Amino acid sequence: xxxxxxxxxxxxxxxxxxxxxxxxxxxxxxxxxxxxxxxxxxxxxxxxxxxxxxxxxxxxxxxxxxxxxxxxxxxxxxxxxxxxxxxxxxxxxxxxxxxxxxxxxxxxxxxxxxxxxxxxxxxxxxxxxxxxxxxxxxxxxxxxxxxxxxxxxxxxxxxxxxxxxxxxxxxxxxxxxxxxxxxxxxx
Numbered sequence: 618x619x620x621x622x623x624x625x626x627x628x629x630x631x632x633x634x635x636x637x638x639x640x641x642x643x644x645x646x647x648x649x650x651x652x653x654x655x656x657x658x659x660x661x662x663x664x665x666x667x668x669x670x671x672x673x674x675x676x677x678x679x680x681x682x683x684x685x686x687x688x689x690x691x692x693x694x695x696x697x698x699x700x701x702x703x704x705x706x707x708x709x710x711x712x713x714x715x716x717x718x719x720x721x722x723x724x725x726x727x728x729x730x731x732x733x734x735x736x737x738x739x740x741x742x743x744x745x746x747x748x749x750x751x752x753x754x755x756x757x758x759x760x761x762x763x764x765x766x767x768x769x770x771x772x773x774x775x776x777x778x779x780x781x782x783x784x785x786x787x788x789x790x791x792x793x794x795x796x797x798x799x800x801x802x803x804x
Contacts, residue, residue: 698779719772727764
């Protein structure tokens with residue numbers, strides 16, 4: 618391994634108080650005179666000294682946010698999972714879909730079941746030894762909803778589906794109301 622400084626010019630480099638320029642043990646190689654750097658991101662770092670505003674952001678993916686499609690679809694009115702409905706279009710991971718004429722569907726793929734909670738079983742065992750009244754704790758039931766609601770949108774020859782987890786019937790109701798609002802915007 619050489620004692621050469623790979624990060625800059627070798628004029629200020631010193632090893633043991635001597636200059637490697639005159640040292641015959643040091644190999645002379647040509648290193649690039651530039652250092653690769655990251656482009657400056659707007660809004661970060663030191664402001665320009667000459668008073669000029671920072672350059673406008675390039676189209677496409679931008680650091681710290683979602684890409685904005687060309688033409689500006691407008692403000693987001695509604696989001697359902699990863700689907701965003703704007704004033705003029707529907708933004709999905711698959712791309713921008715036209716809002717007019719979009720076909721929306723929602724499917725309830727959840728299930729609700731009634732079960733005896735763990736604390737009721739523990740109380741029934743404890744009080745069953747003391748008296749038979751403890752068996753009434755086994756009558757306690759709780760409803761548990763698990764599953765997903767699937768929302769699909771089909772517009773402009775493109776199709777996108779999203780699965781949204783639900784924890785209760787109120788979640789299905791809220792998702793259905795959002796899809797109904799999106800349908801009214803698409804009409």
